[in-house]
Amino acid sequence: MTISNTSPEKRTSGNIVLVGMMGAGKTTVGRMLAKQLGKTFIDSDEEIQKRTGVKISHIFDVEGEEGFRQRESCVIQDLVKLDNIVLATGGGAVLKPDNRAALQANGIVIYLKSGVHDLWQRTRHDHNRPLLQTANPRARLQELFEQRDPIYSAVADHVIHTGKQSVQILIARLIKKISAQDQPRQAIHTMQTLNVGLAERSYQIHIGQNLIRRIDLLLKHIPHKRVAIVSNTTVAPLYLEGLSNTLAANGIQVQSIVLPDGEQYKNSESLNTIYDALLSNRCERNTPLIALGGGVIGDLTGYAAATYLRGVPFIQIPTTLLAQVDSSVGGKTGINHPLGKNMIGAFYQPQVVIADVATLNTLSDKELRAGIAEVIKYGLIRDLPFLEWLEQNIEKLLQRDPEALQYAIVRSCQNKAEVVGADERESGERALLNLGHTFGHAIENAMGYGVWLHGEAVAAGTIMAADLSRRLGWLTQQDVERTKKLFTRSGLPVQGPRLGTEKYMQLMGLDKKVVDGKIRFILLKALGQAVITDEVAIELLGQTLESCSV
Numbered sequence: 136m137t138i139s140n141t142s143p144e145k146r147t148s149g150n151i152v153l154v155g156m157m158g159a160g161k162t163t164v165g166r167m168l169a170k171q172l173g174k175t176f177i178d179s180d181e182e183i184q185k186r187t188g189v190k191i192s193h194i195f196d197v198e199g200e201e202g203f204r205q206r207e208s209c210v211i212q213d214l215v216k217l218d219n220i221v222l223a224t225g226g227g228a229v230l231k232p233d234n235r236a237a238l239q240a241n242g243i244v245i246y247l248k249s250g251v252h253d254l255w256q257r258t259r260h261d262h263n264r265p266l267l268q269t270a271n272p273r274a275r276l277q278e279l280f281e282q283r284d285p286i287y288s289a290v291a292d293h294v295i296h297t298g299k300q301s302v303q304i305l306i307a308r309l310i311k312k313i314s315a316q317d318q319p320r321q322a323i324h325t326m327q328t329l330n331v332g333l334a335e336r337s338y339q340i341h342i343g344q345n346l347i348r349r350i351d352l353l354l355k356h357i358p359h360k361r362v363a364i365v366s367n368t369t370v371a372p373l374y375l376e377g378l379s380n381t382l383a384a385n386g387i388q389v390q391s392i393v394l395p396d397g398e399q400y401k402n403s404e405s406l407n408t409i410y411d412a413l414l415s416n417r418c419e420r421n422t423p424l425i426a427l428g429g430g431v432i433g434d435l436t437g438y439a440a441a442t443y444l445r446g447v448p449f450i451q452i453p454t455t456l457l458a459q460v461d462s463s464v465g466g467k468t469g470i471n472h473p474l475g476k477n478m479i480g481a482f483y484q485p486q487v488v489i490a491d492v493a494t495l496n497t498l499s500d501k502e503l504r505a506g507i508a509e510v511i512k513y514g515l516i517r518d519l520p521f522l523e524w525l526e527q528n529i530e531k532l533l534q535r536d537p538e539a540l541q542y543a544i545v546r547s548c549q550n551k552a553e554v555v556g557a558d559e560r561e562s563g564e565r566a567l568l569n570l571g572h573t574f575g576h577a578i579e580n581a582m583g584y585g586v587w588l589h590g591e592a593v594a595a596g597t598i599m600a601a602d603l604s605r606r607l608g609w610l611t612q613q614d615v616e617r618t619k620k621l622f623t624r625s626g627l628p629v630q631g632p633r634l635g636t637e638k639y640m641q642l643m644g645l646d647k648k649v650v651d652g653k654i655r656f657i658l659l660k661a662l663g664q665a666v667i668t669d670e671v672a673i674e675l676l677g678q679t680l681e682s683c684s685v
C-alpha cells in the first residue's frame with residue numbers, strides 16, 4: 136500500500152484527531168485532552184455503537200470487517216465536519232484513503248505510538264477486540280502493527296510515543312507540540328477556549344478578537360438578569376458603555392461602578408466604594424460582579440466578589456496584556472496594604488475569563504511592554520519552545536500583530552492554567568510563577584507604587600534572578616545575556632534602581648514570600664526550568680544586587 140505523505144490544506148476547525156493502534160490510549164488521552172483544551176471529546180467507535188445500538192463485535196459478527204469499515208467511514212465523514220472536537224478514531228480507521236484525507240483535511244492528526252509489548256499488555260484481557268479473537272492474538276497484534284504503523288506515521292502531523300510516562304505528562308507534551316507548530320497556522324481570528332481544571336471550580340478562558348461583543352459568552356453566567364460592572368476612569372469611556380448597552384438590550388439590569396485609575400487605588404477605600412454601591416443597590420448573592428479593566432480592577436473586583444455577602448459570582452474581562460496572560464487567571468484576588476503589596480486577599484476563582492485581544496489596541500506601548508514581561512516569564516520558567524518562539528516573534532508582539540498576540544496569550548494562559556490546575560493555592564509549583572517577583576516587589580515598594588510598572592519591576596527582577604542563578608552555577612553567562620537581550624528588545628529594564636544592598640534586603644524581608652525567616656527565591660536551573668530555593672548564600676545575593684542595579 137502506498138501512502139501519501141503530503142499534508143493537504145487544512146480546514147481551520149480547531150479539531151484534534153488521535154490515531155493509533157488499539158490499546159494506545161486514544162480514548163483516555165482524548166478525553167483528558169478535550170477537557171483541558173475546552174473541546175468536545177468524541178470516540179468514533181462509541182459513535183458507531185450509539186448509531187447502530189449494538190456493540191462493534193456484533194457488527195463484525197453480522198457484517199464482517201468490510202461492513203464495519205463502511206459504517207466507520209460514514210461516521211468519520213460526518214464527525215470531521217464538526218468544529219473544536221478531539222476525535223479518537225478506531226485502530227483501522229486510517230485504512231481507507233478517503234478517511235485519511237478527511238482526517239488530515241479537518242484537524243491536526245496525532246499518532247499515539249506504543250510498542251507491541253505495551254499494546255499487548257493493555258489489550259490481552261479485553262475480549263471485545265474482534266480482530267484479536269484468533270488462536271494467536273499476540274502474533275496478530277504484531278502483524279497489525281507492522282501493517283498500520285507506517286500508515287499512522289504518514290497520516291500524522293505529530294507522532295507522540297506513549298511510553299511509560301503518566302497521562303498528564305503525555306498531555307502536557309501533546310499540548311506543547313500542537314501549540315508550538317500549529318496554532319500560528321490556524322485561523323487565529325477564531326476564538327480559542329482553554330479550560331482551567333479545578334474540579335467544581337473549573338472555568339473557561341475565551342481568547343479572541345472582539346469578544347467583548349460576544350454577548351452569548353456572558354449571558355449564561357447572568358441567569359438572574361442583573362449584573363454589576365466595576366471599571367475605572369480610563370477603561371470605562373472606552374468599553375463600558377458598549378458592554379452595558381449590549382447587556383441592557385438583552386434584558387439585563389446593569390449597575391456600573393467606576394473607580395479612579397491607578398495602583399494606588401487598589402486599597403480598602405476602593406473596596407468600600409464597591410461595597411457601598413452594591414449594598415445601596417441591594418445587590419443580592421446571585422448578582423455577578425464583572426471586572427472590566429487591567430490587573431488592578433481585576434484584583435480589587437475579585438476580592439469584592441469573594442467577600443461581598445460571603446461570595447458572589449465573578450467574571451473577568453481583562454483589558455491589559457498583563458491581565459489577559461496572568462492576573463485574570465488563577466483566582467488570586469486582593470488589595471494592597473500600606474505595609475505591603477497584595478497583603479490582603481483571597482483565592483477566588485472567576486466563572487469565566489473573556490480576553491478580547493482587540494482591547495489591547497488602545498493600550499499604551501509602555502503597558503503593552505509590561506505585559507510582555509509576564510509572557511516571557513512563562514517561557515523562562517517552564518516552556519523553552521515558547522521562549523524560542525518569543526525570540527523570533529517579539530517584534531510582531533510589539534507591533535500588536537493580532538495573530539502573534541493571540542498566540543502568545545493562549546500559550547501563556549495554557550501554561551498558567553496547567554500550573555494553577557496542579558497547585559491552586561501555591562503550596563508548591565505555583566510559586567514558580569513568581570520568578571523575578573521577590574526582587575520586583577522590592578523595586579515597586581521602594582519607588583512607590585505606580586512609578587515602576589509591575590511588569591517593568593518583574594523584568595529587572597527576572598534579570599537579578601538569572602544573575603543569581605548564574606552565580607550558583609546553574610545558568611551560563613550566555614543564558615543570562617540571552618535573557619537580557621529578549622527583555623531589552625521588548626523595551627523593558629534589565630537593571631533595578633540602585634537602592635543599596637541593605638535596602639533591598641530589608642524590602643525583600645517584607646515580601647510575603649518569606650517562609651520561616653528565610654527568603655525563598657525562584658531561580659532558574661536552566662532556561663525553561665525554574666526552581667524554588669531558600670539556600671542562597673547572602674554574599675552571592677549581595678553581589679547580584681550590586682551588579683544588577685544602576
Ligand SMILES: NC(=O)c1ccc[n+]([C@@H]2O[C@H](COP(=O)([O-])OP(=O)(O)OC[C@H]3O[C@@H](n4cnc5c(N)ncnc54)[C@H](O)[C@@H]3O)[C@@H](O)[C@H]2O)c1
Nearest residue numbers: 369396429430431432454455457458461462467494497498
Ligand atoms: N492576581 C494575580 O494573580 C496577579 C498577577 C499579576 C499581577 N497582578 C496585579 O495586577 C496589577 C497590574 O495589572 P495591570 O498591569 O493590568 O495594571 P492596571 O490595571 O493598572 O492597568 C494598567 C493601565 O492601563 C489602563 N488600561 C487598562 N486596559 C486598557 C485598555 N484596553 N486601553 C487603554 N488603557 C487601558 C489602566 O487604566 C491603567 O492605567 C498589579 O496590581 C499586580 O499586583 C495580579
